[in-house]
Amino acid sequence: MTHHCFVTGTDTGVGKTLVSSAMLSLLAASGLRAVGMKPVAAGLEAIDGTWCNEDVRRLETAGNVDAPLALRCPYLLRAPMSPHLAAQEEGVRIELPTLRAAFEALARRADAVVVEGAGGFRVPLAEALDGADLAMALGLPVVLVVGLRLGCLNHALLTAEAIRARGLALAGWVGSTIDPHMLALQSNVDTLRRRLDAPLLGVLPHLASPEAAVAARHLDLRALRSTAALAA
């Protein structure tokens, strides 16, 4: 039974890294070898004098498997913009075989590879490649992170439709309260419980310290439909 999954979101900045790192910490705590992968990262910042990407750093910290950066993040781009534009600026071509080979190398080292997509599900990666193509190529069950704010119902339902249109399984979803002032938050969550037709893995309240260990307390991965279960 594999535990690999692809984490997407209703948008950029909705909690994919927070949820992915929380999932990694839970998977590691359950005794599995767990590693995070950010196939394409756009946006570098100087941390301790070196350029790195915050998502990559947080995923690495949350997992328990050592792996080269080239596998954990094959494409590390400077500009904080859509990956296809950031890559264009640097004259880099993002290629699917490179991404797939990196994932397969990680999957040989770990029981669980948590793959965090860039931005939302359809974010362009190259002229004829987007995040949905990558998810399809990897053939992983998808976990959708819904950034709970006004407008998220439409984004969540459209994303679920796009996931299924690619023949992928929506294995579960997580709500992350990114707007603490959202009106009727619970009723919005209940609406998605009824309409998404996928297990709710948890709702993250608006956390004063949005760290993996704190977020992990609000998730229950037992409902996560693994690849094997989906194939059954």
Ligand SMILES: Nc1ncnc2c1ncn2[C@@H]1O[C@H](COP(=O)(O)OP(=O)(O)OP(=O)(O)O)[C@@H](O)[C@H]1O
């Ligand atoms: N439930 C929450 N409570 C408090 N802060 C949150 C919550 N969810 C997300 N955040 C904050 O929102 C910001 C975006 O979260 P995160 O980096 O996980 O989003 P993302 O979807 O991974 O973004 P990107 O598309 O850039 O990868 C972060 O500062 C994070 O700490």
Ligand SMILES: C[C@H](N)[C@H](N)CCCCCC(=O)O
């Ligand atoms: C830079 C940001 N943090 C993400 N890595 C990339 C988000 C791309 C969004 C593209 C879009 O949907 O307009």
Ligand SMILES: [Mg+2]
């Ligand atoms: Mg992220």
